[in-house]
Amino acid sequence: MEDNDKGITAKKSEDISEWYVQAVLKSGMADYGPVQGTIVFMPYSYSIWEIVQEAFNRMIKGTGHSNAYFPMFIPENLLEKEAEHFEGFSPEVFWITKAGSRDLSERIAVRPTSETIIYYFMQKWVRSWKDLPLLLNQWCSVARAEIKATKPFLRTSEFLWQEGHTAHSTKEEAEKEASMILGFYKQIIEEYFAIPIIMGKKSESEKFAGAVYTYTLESMMPDGKAVQSGTSHYLGTNFSKPLGITFTDRDGNEKHIHTTSWGISTRLIGALIMEHGDDKGLVLPPRLAPIQVVIVPIYKAEEEMHKVLDFSNEVKSQLANAGIRVKLDDRDDRSPGYKFNDWELKGVPIRLEIGPRELQSKTLVISRRDTGKKSKAEYSSLTGTINDTLKLIQEGMFKSANERLKSMTFEVSSYDDFKRYIGKGFVKANWCGSESCEAKIKEDTTATNRAIPLDEHKKGKCVVCGKETDIIAYFAKSY
């Protein structure tokens, strides 16, 4: 049959942009909103986000953090209190100038990030060293006006994220916090999303507006563009000084708090789709898949149907009882072939087909979405086999993503090679650390500094100016 409207018609290797849009829309992950750059996070993608929330909440609550929710409206005077921060964000702020028909005397910003509004409250709440540390997180959406080049999940005017905001009495404690969170993010992105990442600090020009320094986690998409997948900032006293947030320490002296902020967003879902998907659609890693196993029943006569469905339900409850997210596709108006294609489009890791043959043999065929390979499993030990297979899929997906990352990372020592490989992945090179060399790279290639690895140093000459340095940095074009 000719390609019809249902499946993805673009090839990932030939036209990844078109492929991506089709994968997002046809799998039921998202739909476009009526305002530019907005999307609906449909149940299928929102379920993934809920799994992320669950995992990350466990991590931060286990280390003393609490969730809260702050207003999305920020008065202009508050937003502009920290100059660098305001300058960095104001070009993309959505401003509210009217309430009903009444003109507002002061513009209200829809939060592009919540540092300023949360610090407004920290100022009220923090008095003594006993009030510290204050470890807050909120799950919310933020709005940043993206005028051009929007892409579902990866670049939208409104997106969902978590933003952590913490206050500490000392620099050391705040820095430890920022780096601990970085570790949590690495775990989430590598162990759940099965996306390998490069970790490091941002350069001065790429760091968060208002930060002392920014830790970043960068992933590489198959088209050679990097995605900033998470950031954790040490803000020092950059915000507490202009906002006047002080506490009385044990020694009786009044001191400014040291703060951190950190976030991961639904952008990760975009990276997930791009990283693992194939020409048939999504390929979801088991730990994030809303449905880990789908059972497709196959039958002819009505009498057979009941037997098949009974057995299918039995299999389903057995798996569900073992904590596996399982769905029985008992739609009576769809053929098995339709269902196979449908669940492959949605990226369900494992498919079980249950028909008269399986009923007879009590042996099930496990069909893997990631490799397309099939293997047999005895019904008596099914749960164990499924759990093992899910684990294998998760590991296999990370492994192949990691191999791709390696094959797309180019270590160069000349500017000619730098320009040759930029756009094809990460280009790793010595860099003197100067803003002028960084700016030249941006001007010549449109690529930016993505990360300066924390513990990696190598003597060499700056790829741009030739100056001796031991700084190694990753550069790439990015989303």
Add this chain to the structure above:
RNA sequence: GGGGAGUUACGCUAACCUGGCAGACUGCCAGCCUUGGGCGCUGGUAAUAAGGGUUCAAAUCCCUUACUCCCCA
């Protein structure tokens, strides 16, 4: 920031150049059929992005707006 292409039923698309009954596939609804890789049959249902202009007549020509995609900075 600059340029280009586009928007017809949930979706994919025909008619557009050359103005004159909006056609198919898919979907959806009803009935029959019953399923091992997008089952089949019959009947029905559903669309010209929004606004303005030209014209006897606009999906078609012109303008504005919105949204989408692509290329360049």
